[in-house]
Amino acid sequence: MPVTQKVFKKIEPFLYLIPSALILIMFTYYPFGKSFLQSFFIVDNFGKAKEFVALENYAAVLGNSRFIRAIGNTLLYVIVTVPISISVGLLLALLAQKRTRTSTIYEAMYALPMAMSMSVVAMIYQLALNPNLGVINKFFQTTNNWLREEKTAFLWLMIIQVWLNIGFDFLFTLSALRGVSDEVLESAELDGAIGFKKLTKIILPLVSPTILFLLVSSIAKAMIAGGLTMILTQGGPNGSTETIVSFLYNQAVVSGKYNTGYAATIVGFILSFMLVLLSFIYEKKGVYYD
């Protein structure tokens, strides 16, 4: 092969990566890299680095009890919302699997939460949970201030998050389910696999690429979730709804304390990365590609 062709063959895969890589580098990794660097300095409220302090910011943020609590809350958030969202999506997909005359209608209904913006959904739930005006309290004739009680605030945030996730998870599992060919299902049934066994031994493995994708992307998204907290509770009551991102947003963007903000971001990033790597073990063990 002539030399140019040989070289082309080597760099060809990279050529396809260029457009996306360029954007990622310019607008994600470059600013992130800068935050990483600046986390080792004292940064003033305008974002200007002033004094090198090595790991001082990290020591400060890891010694901040609110941040530690935020880490715990975020992990709880991931452990609760991710499996539940995916399971609900799967259940809905199993329910809607068979095509019927009204399929398009209820399929659209299950997927619609995906089209809602988080801030709007937060406002809807905020009104619904209002102690005196909200429909939930009116229905049960109570005046609980759900979002201000330590015991219930975070619980409700997780419920809202699961609702927000349903559409996405449903859509993907439905398509995956529909992609399982009928012959495979029939031959499995002939072999005596029905009901629960059919579900676990036949269906789940066949939709595992999708499950992996949902798992990984949901974990990543949940680790950097902060919007609901920022809109509804601002971290209260008493830090019980603070997540890593709501903490760093409050520090860096609202309070102008970029020092703890940047350090918190890096810590959060490392944790998320570790969790995602863990979930890739599932790819090795449980995912079947054709």
Next chain:
Amino acid sequence: MCISKCQKSFLVWILCGSLILLSACSAKPPSSQPESQASVPQPASTSPEEQPAGDHVEIEPCEVVYWHAMSGSRGEALEQYVQRYNDTVGKELGITVTTVFQGNEIASKVRMASQESKLDNMPDISQTVGMDIPSISKLPMVAPAENFINSANSKIKKDDIYEHFLRAFTYEDVLVGMPMNCSSLLLHYNADLLREAGLDGPPETLAELAEYTEKLTVRENGKIVRYGLTVGFERYQLVNFCTSQGSFFGDNEGGRSGPMTKVVIDEDGTLVKFLTEWQKIVDTGGLKMVDDNINEEFAVGITAMTLMSSSRIGAVKGLVGDSFDYQTAPLPKVDPGDTFGASTGGSCLVMYDKGDANRLAAAWNFIEYATSAETQMTWAQAGYIPVNKAAQGLPGMIAYYEENPQDRVAFEQIRNGNPLSQEPFDNVNWGGETFNALIDIMQRFGDGKMTVGQAADEIVSEYNQYLIEYQRVNS
């Protein structure tokens, strides 16, 4: 395709290294000078004495960009006075004022735009909250109002504006922005419910407020169906109750003659005094210290009294309608002998010099119009306190206050109060860490989980910690 473990980790290091190199190439070297100084064109105005305010005969046609954070009906009222300017004075001179809504991000946007090497994306005027004045005033492109208001040609003089409002936006003896959106903390109450309970007129002190709260709270089967008093307690209320006793709240005259480095409310005893009085209200059990749509709760009768900003009067009037006699009263005193009164809150209009003296002159021309008596009179009807003294003499203003005593109370308590009663320049951002911590502490105090001493200690330490950190990072 097997890559040995060695090669894999080598690759990882190379990639990390190149990432770091990439960011290092554009990371700015640590310096305490704002980088933009080097490339910013020198502002046309430097010293107060030399600056001629644009004599309006000389201004050439141009555009003035005005950033604001007013939405809802307030936003509408703003558009109206801008439109009136554009149709009258602006038209004669060829000046067009363009408004841009920036919402809660306005302060961040000003900061971000100021860091750019070119100033094209900066506004000419931006609405600036009092809290941001110290940090904003350090930006090289700020054109302080002091320079303009003192010049011979200016149509507005310092004497035309109430001293309280001028002081609210003055830092280190320089008036940075012209006061525009001013409000004060008031007691709002349902006069019908008070009469029903046999109470004559509004409470004047916190001790009386406690008595009233007791009498106005209604319980059914052990549960409260009507609260005597509801307050969304945050920094705003805390600050007012300390400054109304005559405290500066912090050193350096509350951060006005220099950066604030600590609070003084512990030293001068005002914090403990306030908390002790507030304790009486807490003890009645009829106090709700959380804001869950207070406007609605008040309008519907779930609460009899509330302590909130005068800027809410319009909204509450709309919700209450004719259903009951809605009145306001000056902020209750902590000690019957207090004379300082509520402090001035709100925001001002700050001008930026983008290297074009003509635009600056045009911006000032607009501000002269906005702070004139007539404009202030109509602006007051949107819920703000008129800053121009002459507005009080206008028939329209007199008539308005006749029909809207609630607004008149807001104005009078400022005018009758001491100009030294001001919110401190403590750099505590709305919604920031310290801000939220204060709410938390007061809520625990309100729930009876803390004593006066404990609450006072925590508030002081929270504040001082923040101030020290802020100074370390920003000086």
Next chain:
Amino acid sequence: MNRKKYRSVLYQAFCLFVGIVVLLPIAYAVLISFMEPPEILRREFHLIPDGLYLGNYIKAITKTTLFRFMYNSLVVAGVSSLVRVITCSMAAFSFAFFQYRGKNLIFMLYLGSMMIPPEILILQNYATTAKLGLINTYPGMMVVFLVSATHVFILRQNFLSYSRSLREASAIDGCTNFMFFCRVLIPSSTSALITVFIASFVGTWNSYVWPLIVTNRDNMRTVQVAITMLNFPDESPHGAIMAAAVLILIPSALVFLIFQKKIKSGIMAGSVKG
């Protein structure tokens, strides 16, 4: 025969019922949007509005230039989603069909970007966009939406399920990689690509912070800003906000529903087309 039909109808009715349960929050918003402010404040439990009060909708449309905002959102969401489909499918192609050193590492780096909270990047991205002179322009509003690692991932999963034989067969026919990409892969993955387009469209349509930060003129603003303009805490905005929310939901829901038919065939499952 009848029994089967009866069961089918019952089954469908159940599915629809579950659908209503799922959509309760949206239904709530719609109901509130038709209520007058005093009605919303009533203390008894009631959900059906007394009458079809249109005041909230009128307020939402007149107090903000909602339709101009919608147009801006449409342009930004539409174009950036199209670009994203292209960039992500190219990247996924590289990951799925090629073998090269460092592939897994680079893929990990792509995944890593999913774990970086966008909130921390705003300051610097604003500065970069300003340096490029793109403040207050459509491209400036789109730059941060042009790639998504999540979507690269989706497409990678999809492409991985394609059998090798397909690729080998076309290679024997003298097909270069690029031709394979354009003539074979893309046409047969329309459902996955459309999914990426829709997810991207909806996501960008619903974004608020970046479009606000990067624009300085009201006529460039997007639809989510309208909600902020209505959400003045000192007034009673619930009805108007819900009305705006419903209006804003309509276009994204429409895009969704229109393309939904195309997603019917599997997104993830492979196509072993001989």
